[in-house]
Amino acid sequence: MDAPRKDIHNSDIPALCRACEARHRGVCGALSADQLVSLNKQSTRKRIDSGVELIGETQQTDSYANIISGVVKLTKMMADGRQQIVGLQFAPDFLGRPFRSDSGITADAATEVNICSFPRTTIERMIRDTPMLEHKLLEQTLKELDEARDWMLTLGRKTASEKVASFLYLIATHVNPEMDEGSVSFELPLTRSDIADFLGLTIETVSRQMTKLRKDGVILIRNNRKVEVPDLTRLAERASH
């Protein structure tokens, strides 16, 4: 609803950047050395400010990208302004939708985001040449489908406090993968308003449930963004996992 924002900072890093290469390996794997070099030649590293739109009304999907750092939110909006975040993407997720451009989703940087992007044509040619790449893509898509369906259960059947606990648990475990108990501390990548749009709640309800979790000793709120979870298991219980 704001004025179109397009201030993507292209930091003009030389085309062949080693950091990107590492990410390409991580996400795409199975590319030949030749392909990797050619991908790097055509890739550009970009830093995107929090809040800037990556894909949507103002920004065409003429490129694909790997997320190097930061969090991207995928949002669906209704005509009257109600909106729902339908997915969060973290590094090293692949960004941009193959073989389909619209689907009514916009992608915005939730935090400051670094991506490594390359032109649509490059990646699509590589997909044709390398079945393994398509296989990787299928795997990421299946992962996203699983996540979407998990979240449908949260949206449809959990109470407000379970929802907020579920969100915190999601972030906590994403910050420290392969951790499912003990103590974690992390920075929330979303504002209260984003959290509300992710959970299908209002900001007031999110706030109230956060203070309730704090008063019950399940979490500590250092400042609005920084949260500490002394016992992940207890949080998981609150989320009804």
Next chain:
Amino acid sequence: MDAPRKDIHNSDIPALCRACEARHRGVCGALSADQLVSLNKQSTRKRIDSGVELIGETQQTDSYANIISGVVKLTKMMADGRQQIVGLQFAPDFLGRPFRSDSGITADAATEVNICSFPRTTIERMIRDTPMLEHKLLEQTLKELDEARDWMLTLGRKTASEKVASFLYLIATHVNPEMDEGSVSFELPLTRSDIADFLGLTIETVSRQMTKLRKDGVILIRNNRKVEVPDLTRLAERASH
């Protein structure tokens, strides 16, 4: 929660069935004649009664299938019994999850269902041999992901009456594809209880909203299952599409 049900009727149709072949073309496409014959040789047609579990606790995912007719519901359940339908699959969708078995979803026949199933090994070998098959799979997965995300908006941000209207609109347009206005009549593939689990509501609320839509002249209810929509556009408005 009921006793395990396993009464799948294998109707012992000879392995090579023409009806199935048609479906294989529809879903998988791009198979060579040889592959198609071999697929048909190993495929079995099955009729499954409404309510029977296809994939889940009691039934292993040792096979894949094409849906020939009927509706399959994908359900996620919480420990305390709350459940959410996370997807509906119609003919000619592909059923069964490649490269992953669990993910906590069960698939049940919502109506009487006819499927054409073949062993896991067969389809996985073919996928390795035929990149185009994997491409088709990716396309169906992307379609399911889109649907899931559409539904997340419905679950998170719509009111009860918008939800019910959205559901009816979904079924109406699925029964008659490429129709988006005028009059339609159809049979609901789900009970009120299933509809409630799909919409994240209770059966009472679903019922009340249905009668409201009826009283407002948006729908006619012939009997519990049969519904007529005189004007699809009006239904779409009620759904806030």
Next chain:
DNA sequence: AGCGCGGTTTGATCAAAGTCAAGGCGGGAA
């Protein structure tokens, strides 16, 4: 016909989350 049963509708009441309205807190600019 009368009975019973599952699924559905309807009504009365209640609780959870939304809305409206203040106020607080923190960080940046003057």
Next chain:
DNA sequence: TTCCCGCCTTGACTTTGATCAAACCGCGCT
């Protein structure tokens, strides 16, 4: 420092949908 602005929290009240309870309806059975 002080002010300001955005974001967050808190409180009072309202609304939506859940819960509890009863009746209804179509249908197969005896």
